[in-house]
Amino acid sequence: MPRLSPLTTLQIVLLSTLPVLTAGAAPAEAAADGGAAARPAGRSAVLFIGDGMGPAYVTATRVAKGGSAGRLHLDDFPYTALVRTWSATGPVTDSAAAATAYACGRKTVNGVLCEDATAVYGKRDGGRLESIARWAKRRGLRVGLVTTARVTHATPAAFYAVEDNRDQERAIARAAIDSGLDFILGGGRRFFAAEAPRVATDGWQPSDRDDLVAAARTRGWRVVMTGEELRKVTALSRPVLGLFDADHLPYEAPAPIAPRPAPTLRDMTRWAISVLRRSGRPFFLMVEGGRIDHAGHESWARTLVDETAAFDDAIGEATRLLDPKSTMILVTADHETGGLAINGYPEEKDGLFGTVPSDEGAAPHPVLTFAGGPGTREGPRGAPYGADDPRPTLFVDSAHTGVDVILYGWGAGAWQVRGTLDNTAVYVLLYDHLSGRASKRSELAGPRAAAGR
Numbered sequence: 001m002p003r004l005s006p007l008t009t010l011q012i013v014l015l016s017t018l019p020v021l022t023a024g025a026a027p028a029e030a031a032a033d034g035g036a037a038a039r040p041a042g043r044s045a046v047l048f049i050g051d052g053m054g055p056a057y058v059t060a061t062r063v064a065k066g067g068s069a070g071r072l073h074l075d076d077f078p079y080t081a082l083v084r085t086w087s088a089t090g091p092v093t094d095s096a097a098a099a100t101a102y103a104c105g106r107k108t109v110n111g112v113l114c115e116d117a118t119a120v121y122g123k124r125d126g127g128r129l130e131s132i133a134r135w136a137k138r139r140g141l142r143v144g145l146v147t148t149a150r151v152t153h154a155t156p157a158a159f160y161a162v163e164d165n166r167d168q169e170r171a172i173a174r175a176a177i178d179s180g181l182d183f184i185l186g187g188g189r190r191f192f193a194a195e196a197p198r199v200a201t202d203g204w205q206p207s208d209r210d211d212l213v214a215a216a217r218t219r220g221w222r223v224v225m226t227g228e229e230l231r232k233v234t235a236l237s238r239p240v241l242g243l244f245d246a247d248h249l250p251y252e253a254p255a256p257i258a259p260r261p262a263p264t265l266r267d268m269t270r271w272a273i274s275v276l277r278r279s280g281r282p283f284f285l286m287v288e289g290g291r292i293d294h295a296g297h298e299s300w301a302r303t304l305v306d307e308t309a310a311f312d313d314a315i316g317e318a319t320r321l322l323d324p325k326s327t328m329i330l331v332t333a334d335h336e337t338g339g340l341a342i343n344g345y346p347e348e349k350d351g352l353f354g355t356v357p358s359d360e361g362a363a364p365h366p367v368l369t370f371a372g373g374p375g376t377r378e379g380p381r382g383a384p385y386g387a388d389d390p391r392p393t394l395f396v397d398s399a400h401t402g403v404d405v406i407l408y409g410w411g412a413g414a415w416q417v418r419g420t421l422d423n424t425a426v427y428v429l430l431y432d433h434l435s436g437r438a439s440k441r442s443e444l445a446g447p448r449a450a451a452g453r
């Protein structure tokens with residue numbers, strides 16, 4: 001693993017002031033940028049993160065939705081690259097370290113949010129980093145976060161909280177209220193409630209009796225609890241905190257018979273883009289399909305396909321509503337989950353959720369299998385589709401995997417999405433686009449190349 005050089009305070013200051021120093025210096029690549037560099041004040045960016053959405057998730061969703069020759073909205077993105085997902089811990093990242101790479105541009109150890117690799121998970125803070133969201137807010141952009149997970153969960157949290165332990169979700173809820181962002185939408189209401197649990201994994205452990213929903217209102221947040229309430233908000237005159245479920249938002253499919261109170265990811269994305277556009281200011285928006293990963297951990301193949309399809313729908317909404325001349329859209333995953341594979345030689349008519357014959361009279365095996373995850377021996381537990389979710393094989397432990405993921409680029413500056421990039425390059429692409437700074441290829445390649453080794 002390349003040696004890591006922690007970002008010093010001085011470097012953070014220099015990095016933060018760089019766009020000021022280079023203001024007016026048009027990037028050499030401006031011609032390829034559709035002329036967007038001529039008016040950097042109008043530059044906006046959207047980062048979509050499909051949590052756990054490895055390459056096989058994309059393929060399986062495409063086949064499930066439209067057959068092998070089908071197309072997702074993602075398939076229409078003109079630029080792609082591979083992204084290396086390793087963290088400072090090792091070849092397999094968790095969502096906190098991966099989100100820190102995207103949000104803050106640095107590798108860190110698993111479990112840590114927006115601190116450098118000198119942090120010791122759960123024990124000692126590392127050097128504080130400034131996220132692209134905080135930086136953009138400081139520069140006068142509108143900034144919003146949207147997720148189907150708890151808003152205090154690792155991926156969104158890396159954009160506004162600085163923590164050596166991702167499970168401190170009560171502290172992260174407090175950071176959300178202090179974030180100064182324009183909106184944060186998702187689940188996780190229980191971490192804002194009076195007598196909320198302090199950490200995510202240890203059940204209900206009251207740490208204090210503060211009602212953080214009331215505190216948010218006192219601090220000027222408009223707090224909404226349903227999709228209906230969200231739709232009534234048409235301007236960002238006050239910051240908006242959407243807490244649509246006590247926990248993560250429900251899976252989007254199988255479709256509920258009664259209308260659910262929580263908005264869908266597509267609803268939230270459409271709302272976010274419409275209020276951001278109406279504000280007339282450039283913006284940064286992060287949208288997470290957070291439950292793709294959860295379905296992957298459970299080995300629920302059909303559920304993860306539905307969640308990935310919902311994520312792709314939200315992406316289609318963004319490309320329909322946004323102007324590619326000024327806006328960059330990046331779509332990627334933080335890591336792959338479960339080792340999903342598409343196996344055997346199923347016929348097209350059979351789809352993905354059945355089985356194919358095994359050799360020499362052995363039991364048929366599923367088309368979709370997982371290298372890890374609960375139920376890999378006994379079959380998936382409590383799957384929303386029951387027996388339709390195929391029986392996976394091999395290991396018992398649930399895990400992320402260390403394979404590269406795909407980065408998709410659309411719109412202004414997206415032509416730089418090519419080759420094999422480090423996950424920290426996603427930050428560089430966003431930062432350079434929003435600031436009008438020209439990207440250096442060595443910075444995109446990763447820490448080793450950036451350090452000249």
Ligand SMILES: [Zn+2]
Pocket residue numbers: 052095293294297337400
């Ligand atoms: Zn995960």
